[in-house]
Amino acid sequence: MTTELFIQYLMAGITYGSIYAIVAIGFNIIYNTTGIINFAQGEFVMFGGMISITLLQFMPLPLAILSAVAITMLIGALIEICFIRWLKSPSVLRLIIITIGISILSREVAVHIWGESIRSLPYFVGNEITSISIFGARISPQVLWVVAASGLMVICLGIFFQITSVGREMRASASNRKAATLCGINTQNMVTLSFVLSAGIGALAGCVMSPITYSQYDMGTGLAIKGFTVAILGGLGSSGGAVAAGLLLGIIEAFSVSVVPLAFQDAISIAILLIILFVRPQGLFGSKEAAGLKEF
């Protein structure tokens, strides 16, 4: 394999990987505060892309993206308030089924609003055929936007959870809900906030990836499966793990093309998910003790 081809695969892998990682981080934020997997996470990505494309007709690109993220955050909050908040001590299974229902509902809403055709945002820089050369490999500048946006999100989230008091309150509700309530933290609001945050992250991802992957009403399911694989692989709840696992899975998928037919690409990621669930259910970077304390 030539260096050029190697870099080309690597960059393709990093592109997929960053997208998977962002979706996985969305899973993790909600998992950390509620202990559930929100299967509607992929739909947040879809909403972000679709809303920004619609808004682009009325405003410049940066404003359209910001508004789309804000609107999707609002949708996230509404979903939590309408479907989750009023439930009294629901079981984990029930919550998960609810999120699957929300995911189906969102898809139906989207197909009614936007129809079934594919759409995309314009490239942020250049157009469909612009490419830049890195060590002989050629990639679209949009790839750099995706990678940069993912990196920025991880850093901002890290700062938010470590330094701000709201972030700390969220972590407190995550590690022990009862104790957090006793300390005067409104844990219900923290759950709403977690939906808002992960909706925002998903929406931003949906915007930056739209020029590369296109947006379509049913794009969420596939992303949710990949994101879930990555979240499990990295250890549920761990953002750093999600990034590492996302990049790992993306790169494995990209390089797998050189040895096995492309059609097996998805089979590889599902096989990895199964192996991890059998051999190391706490994930590559999660600790066994921590996993033992979790409900799901």
Next chain:
Amino acid sequence: MKKFASKFLMAVMAVSLCAVPALAENIKVGAILAVTGGASFLGGPEARSLEMLVEEVNSKGGINGNKIELIIKDSAASPEKAISFAKQLIEEEKVLAIIGPSTSGETMKIKNICEQAKTPLLSCGAAEVIVNPVASYVFKTPQKDSFAVKKIFMEMNKMGISKVAVLAGNTGFGKAGKGQLLKLAPEFGIEIVETEVYDKKSNDLSAVVAKIKANKDVQAVINWSIVPAQAIVAKNMRQAGWDVPLFQSHGFGNIKYVEAAGAAAEGIIFPAGRLLIADSLPADNPQKELLMAYKKNYEAKFNEPASTFGGHGYDAFTILMAAIAEGGNDRDKVRAAIEGLTNFAGTGGVFNFSAEDHNGLGIDAFQMMTVKDGKFVAYTGK
């Protein structure tokens, strides 16, 4: 009470008996189309074309004074639904004929049902197996995929291309196309040096493009798929700085895909029906007038660009109407009338049906096209 009930029943029967002669003037035509779901880019325009045409025919007083009653069923591209709708249309609605389904897979599932029920079926599916072997009641309007393949290979011979890479989506359409490409390549002295099949939901193919690009023998790429991959392949190839010719299937015939691929769509070469370049056809072309009319009416009514797929529905309907004009409300006579249609201009080409050919289109129904400045134009070689 009982007496009242029986009287009431009699009254109802009397009313319905009176109503029957009035209804008998209507000719029922069924349609099974994938209006929603994964193949909605086919079924949607087809259904809209049919609705438009029925309105047109009925406002002109119908066929020989008989109004057409169209019953559209949405199969969402599911073969199971197509089967149950076919049975329902034949047994309960007792339709004269069925238009559709939109996809080849569904058509193959109901081919025998229609054949046994002796109900003419005018499929909008592209695969050749629908009419080969011939079933006496089954017809199809889209051009054969083998002709699309031959047309591409003929163009390659002209361009001096002999080594190609084939990419295909894992749909029925992609598989059938790949099969035809592999089968027919030796006939034209073309060697397929790379083949890759990708998932229809793939959203980035840069890795596989890198792989085939590394094979220096590849002189051109043929991609056989439906949305959105056909735009993604184009983008990924051009981003990789790879400028070998890209050929696509006749599935590329919708301006929306060109818009999706943007600048990367420039120069893509593909075979398609002449609907896409209706404006630039010479005035003596037998299709010109009807293509322009269809395009104008469709675009005015539905505010979206006409596609060749809607044209398949248009052709199925106009062929059926011509057959009804000749055979009336009789399945066997209509079937025979379709088989006897020759020199019938449609959107897909000029149809010449016969007992052996239930598609009726020749290879000249395809025209090689390319994309220039975001528009379809006839391809005239380099």
